[in-house]
Amino acid sequence: MDVKQKVKLVIERLKNxxxxxxxxxxxxxxxxxxxSTILSAQCTDERVNEVTAKLFQKYRTAEDFAKASLEELAEDIKSTGFYQQKAKYIKEACQILVEKYNGEVPKTMEALLELPGVARKTANIVLANAYGIVEGIPVDTHVRRLSQRIGLVKANQPEKIEKELMEIVPKEEWFIFPYLLQAHGRKVCLARKPKCEECVIKDLCDAYTSKN
DNA sequence: CTCCCGATAT
DNA sequence: ATATCAGGAG
Structure with a gap:
């Protein structure tokens, strides 16, 4: 089957x-x-939400984060893992926001990529969900795993995967696509033990059809 | 490529 | 015990 046709069927069924x-x-x-997106690296969204519920009470503006004690900030986000790195990213990124962008989050890919701790995946998420600007497809661990299992892409690196996906996923679906794969990745197409028998797209999946 | 790194599922 | 969780920097 043509890969573009396959993508359309995958999107249609997962939307349903x-x-x-x-x-x-x-x-x-x-x-x-x-x-939140910086904190979500190698951490479940659920835990990030638990941490940010308190964090955003304590720190309300970019200035608050920029002025924060690194040790204290690290302690505040500890349970998300990689906490020393993330604390530095957040503090330094917010210092840049204060100095260059009047304390606001910039609306261009170029400006976002200059922030420490921000690469294409994070920038794509912020642009799309905060500003409605869809320039690409954020490739996280779920998008990568499912795209590879199903056989939508051949590449291994996130940036190459994003490029391949942008060529086969209709642009009007770029926004919803990663969330469909994420939902399926968390409920059915699990990393360690995928529940292939209850999967609604197993007939379209290379990993499944090649084993059965 | 390695490092950062706590919490949970298996 | 080990793999994995909305990654990114050096």
Missing amino acids: LYPDAKIALKFENPLQLLI
Whole structure:
């Protein structure tokens, strides 16, 4: 089957299965989304939401984070893992926001990529969910795993995977696509033990059809 | 490529 | 015990 046709069927079936698929991180403004997304590296969204519920009470503006004690900030985000790195990223990124962007989160890919701790995946998420600007497809661990298992892409590096996906996923689906794969990745197409028998797209999946 | 790194599932 | 969780920097 043509890979573009396959993508359309995958999207159609997953939309039907997960009609409410959307970002799982809780945020009230672009700054909160930026911080949450940085924290979400190698950590479940659920835990990030637990941490940010308290964090965003304590730190309300980019200035608050920029002025924060590194040790204290690290302690505040400890349970998300990689806490020393993430604390530095957040503090330094917010210092840049204060100095260059009047304390606001910039709206361009170029400006976002200059922030420490922010690469394409994080930038794509912030642009799309805070500003409605869809320039690409954020490739996280779920998007990568499912895209490879199903056989939508051949590449291994996130940036190459994103490029391949942008060529086969219709642009109007770029926004919803990663959330559909994330929902399916968390409920059915698990990393360690995928529940292939209850999967609604197993007939389209290379990993499944090659084993059965 | 390695390092950062706590919490949970298996 | 080990793999994995909305990654990114050096």
